[in-house]
Amino acid sequence: MAKIGVLALQGAVKEHIQQIETLGHDAVAVKTCDDLRGVDGLILPGGESTTIGKMLERNDMVEPIKTLAQQGVPMFGTCAGLILLAKNIKNSNPPHLGLMELEVERNSFGRQIDSFEVPLSIPSIGDEITAVFIRAPHIVSVGEHVEILATYEERIVLARDGQFLGCSFHPELTDDVRILEYFIGMVNEFIKVSR
Template sequence: MSKIGVLALQGAVREHMRSLEECGVEAVAVKRKEELTDLDGLILPGGESTAMRRLIDKYDFMDALKAFAAEGKPMFGTCAGLILLAKELVGYDVSHIGVMDIKVERNSFGRQVDSFEADLTIKDVAESFPAVFIRAPHIVEAGENVEILSKHNGRIVAAREGQYLGCSFHPELIDNHRLTAYFVEMVKEAEAKQFV
């Protein structure tokens, strides 16, 4: 059985854990960097990216997260997690983990009060997916190897590049687990490649 972690420093950890369990995999709340070594994949949840970065630095997670990515293990960033994965951030000189060839703008759909739901078509996932946007970022630019999976009003809100998956919204806040299941399949594909 695949073992997938959720970075449990801040954000919607429990909801992601429940979604993973619904998809039939073992979910692990990752609170120490040593716990990354046993995992097949990792979700970087939504939350507040600045607070998350502070906690990543406080608990000395950054090098371990970059090493996890370098091993070819899949990572899925939702909302703030998408910001952590991006190589470039609008208005900032430095990125965080910086492994996905995308440029992301923070809070591009407005503040907390501007939160909304939208039905999205997500390639290879769903024709109609009820996406919850809360102070959401969006992908301003995507590199040539990045596959755009979904747009909302012309803005890129979900994309994949190899072992990395990112979205602007919160798939863990609804009872539709199809995007989580898509990530679980990515993890299983990556595991299968290791044994070839």
């Protein structure tokens, strides 16, 4: 059983925790550095990336999360979480964590009122996966080792950079757990190697 932390400073924390527990794993709400101890994976959920970034700094959590990354701990960012993980944010301030070799653009699918759902085919995960876009960013460009997993309207919306998974949309807001299962597969790979 994997122990997966969910950054619990803002956003769809409860939904992620419920899905992790539905799949039979241990979920931990991460609010402080102490909560990071012993996690096998970390999810950075949606919300407002600037606010979450400021809270990470205020709670002195940036360096501990980077240390986990250096140890190989898999991390999954959804929507704002993707922005937190990105090395570059188009037309914006410096990156928050700067762990994924990609550039993102905020709110590239419109405002809250423009939210929508579409079915996506993700070859390495499955077909007819409902993607919920809410003030979603998209991935503008990726480093040479980054694997593009899904696009929508020629924009990259799901990518993997080694131990990092970044997603423009909100898989936790549907009953479909296949993307989370994919991430837990990454976590299980890490557990095998590290123990």
